[in-house]
Amino acid sequence: METLSLLGSGFAEALTPENLLWCLIGVVLGTAVGVLPGLGTAMAVALLVPLTFTLEPTGAFIMFAGVYFGGQFGGATTAILLNTPGQSSSMVTAFEGFPMAKNGRAPQGLAAAVIGSFVASIIAVTLVVFFSPVMVDLAVSFGPADFFALAIFAFVATAAIVSGNKLRGLTSLGLGLTIALVGIDEQSGAVRFTFGSPQLLDGISIVVVTVGLLAIGEVLYVASTAHKTPATQTVTPGRPWMSRRDWGRSWRPWLRGTALGVPFGIIPAGGSEIPTFLSYGAERNLAQRRGDSEFGNGAIEGVAGPEAANNATTATSLVPLLGLGLPTSATAAIMLGAFQQYGMQPGPLLFTEESELIWALLASLFIGSVILLLINLPFAPIWAKLLRIPRNYLYAGIVVFATLGVYTAKSSVVDVVLLYAVGALGFLLRRHGFPIAPVLIGVILGPLAETELRRAMAISQGDVGVLFASPIALVLYGLLVVALIAGPTVKTVRRRQERTGVS
Amino acid sequence: MTTTTTPRSTARGRKPRGELLVAGTVAVIGVVVGVRTVTMDVPDNGAFLGPQFFPYIVSGLLLVLSALLVVQHLRGAPADTAAVGTTDTHKADADDVADGAAGRGEAASESDVPPAIDWKPFGLVAATLVLHVVLLEPLGWLIAGAGLFFGVSYALGGRNVLRDLGVAFVMSSVAQLAFSAGLGMSLPAGILGAVV
Structure with missing residues (x-):
């Protein structure tokens, strides 16, 4: 009951005309960035972080909520219309979505995606609202050893389980940890790895790292393969409306997808890629069992399920972010960075110290998904037109905005130099098949891991046993072992699905 | 978009050199981190596990990883041992967050041997x-x-x-x-x- 009244006051806070405007702007900008090739939700949030610094925190986070949902949907739009998913989580959507578009059913595909996102978001956000306080109660009992175990869990989960090649994933993670070392060591005051530059004392901002790795890395990558211009095949969609039969075929996949997606947001195992594949596989098997499978030729179930799973995962990833201060996805990592910019540390204390803001943020997640439904259901085709912008202008624009965003945050040319250097690193990794997500997780959680490890060891005066003394830490390490064994099985299943499903 | 897709047999012969380039970069960073840590000015405030502890771990991790990457390269893994069916999975991992405008076909060849830089x-x-x-x-x-x-x-x-x-x-x-x-x-x- 208390939760409901808190949420009510959150709505009261969020539902001012000004905040609604920020939310609307966020959805529009988020969709615009999400539609662009190679730039997903994480990029949309990263690029907009500097803009929000001029707002007061409530407005800023409401705008984030809009960007978050807009970015999600933008990726799905291009996956369906152009077979170019904006991010890995909408990759599966393209499997059935693009055939649908080719069969002239693009409107129905888009509708199944956007309504599926809406259903999943509403269900998942409701769960977040009721689960976060529980998570907070649990988190209050967390000691340094438990936080260290959580960080290790997130490291291994993203680097070794979610990315297929353990060695490559861990290498990316190591580079991320290195970036996080730069700056003043908070506990001892020692200056580390600044190479004499005073601008580096504060460390390298997560925005610089994200925008560099994703935007600048992507532009360099595109330039390096410029001789092979991809022929984008544009499909003209009509108004997205679904027939009674489409609804009948979609509502169950939406709910199943949501159910599959929800748990993956809560465990720190990085990204919504696995649940989308699981949902796709489940829908395909069910369709085959019914004997009316349209999979391969544009089955609406194959769009509805994965899109719901994707959105459910991203929404529930807010539970560990708000409750523990633990980001489980790149997007969540940047939001954590944004919280820190405002001098707030997500975690158990946030709910008591910044209660108003948190409930306004949760309320605005509901508002964001409604606005998304309202403006994107009718206008989805317009977004796809963004891709008609000549490629050279598109990428030039991306570089200009990335540079501008990073420069204005601190008015520092050093940041721009870092941005381009990180971009070069991103290009190297991308070109040679090393995953990007573990770099970001390393940058974000590296300091947490170090601080908590040193704190735990200081308390125990050097007894390593303290790291394994708490039940919470033991459960986490246990889960990790299980995941390491089960992870390859998921990979095999997924691989088999891909091979037989879409080749 | 798959203009440079090499037949499987030749792709197996041409090991992806990029792995060595990354391994070298990682090794250099590891050494720099290690050297800077050794020469770091540590404020004498008696903190347990000082500011050098974690950098040593990271430096060691980077050096071990770069060595393992070289070993993996010499043994021909992973692109080569990854049999035909796994290339798709590989692509999904490789691109992850930054999954680009790449069509699926292009990416499958990209994870084997990256296309020549333009x-x-x-x-x-x-x-x-x-x-x-x-x-x-x-x-x-x-x-x-x-x-x-x-x-x-x-x-x-x-x-x-x-x-x-x-x-x-x-x-x-x-x-x-x-x-x-x-x-x-x-x-x-x-x-x-x-x-x-």
């Missing part, structure tokens, strides 16, 4: 970025920003020089207006600051 556009973009960093403060955002836009656009094949320059200046002016007037953030005025 040096001209790549070099032009890189040069544009370097020039921008050098000129941003002396020339000011209006000119340097337009140069940045124009340089990248030219590198990626924009050849309508007059129109592209026009678009570039419109872009940088709009950005200047939006950020300075709209959001109250300062951008370097540069030489134009003296005139206006």
